[in-house]
Amino acid sequence: MIAECLVVEFRVTDDDCPLADATREVGTSVDAQPPLLRRDGNALLHFSSPSEAVGEYLDEDDRIRYLHRTAADGRWNYRCLAKEACVVHSLVDVGFLVDSIHLRDGTERFVGAVVGQDVLDQVLAAAGETVGVSLERISSLRAHEDTPVAQRWDVTPRQSEAVEAAFRLGYFSVPREVTARDVADELGISKSAFLERLRRAQATFFGHLFDDG
Missing domain, CATH: 1.10.10 (Arc Repressor Mutant, subunit A)
Incomplete structure (x- = not known):
């Protein structure tokens, strides 16, 4: 059994994915759940923002389909399909367990976990091969963090x-x-x-x- 589990945080800049572009152009933030990658390479996105302008921007983005929005408690909740995989999937493919994604003004923050040093090495190698991905933090996963x-x-x-x-x-x-x-x-x-x-x-x-x- 592998006992060591680490919390890892990455910062992503210069990404041209639809959500990064939307927050960059509108000047706002987005909190997203981990995207679900389909076999055809498309990604299912579920995210929220304090700005309705995010949805208006994505309505004009040809990479986004089936955008659905609802408003609750002063925030807009969105669900849609993106025609391409997200940067985070290159990290997930080698073992990064993403918990949360936050975007603000075009910059993304991924927080998640890796199990074992070997997996961490693979995730860091994948991050090094992805433009604009930098490691911000590594710490041991404490029991209460689950x-x-x-x-x-x-x-x-x-x-x-x-x-x-x-x-x-x-x-x-x-x-x-x-x-x-x-x-x-x-x-x-x-x-x-x-x-x-x-x-x-x-x-x-x-x-x-x-x-x-």
Whole structure:
């Protein structure tokens, strides 16, 4: 049995896939589920964005078919078929278990896992052969990382989303890289709604950290 499992994060630039092009042209973000590759080479995509303009842009992209959109909680959810495989599939083919994909202004971030050093070496070799793919982080997979943040810390999914977006965009950096308004815009909610979710999540986190019981 292979005991070692590693969390790996890649950053992708200069990709010309439809979603990267859409976020680059519209100036917004997209959160995507791992794409499903069909035998014919087409990919099934499921993603969301705070911007309806993403859908409007993709409507004019000949590489996208059957685009379906719905709106909920200030975000747009999309499903469609892309006529070509995504960059991430070159990593998946050699053992990368992709968990999440985030795109912003044309730059992509893949987070996932690899099992064993041999698989990691193959994934890194594949990344080196793909234009614009760079390794950002490797860390050991801890037991709790197989459990969603919301479940681990007893915060709501919306609070978890607010904290994750704030961390990813640099809201907690010193000096701070973005404002509360920037993070709220990323989530498609008001500044006050973002700050309320963030404070409620922080209160829960601190309650766990400093609970004498």
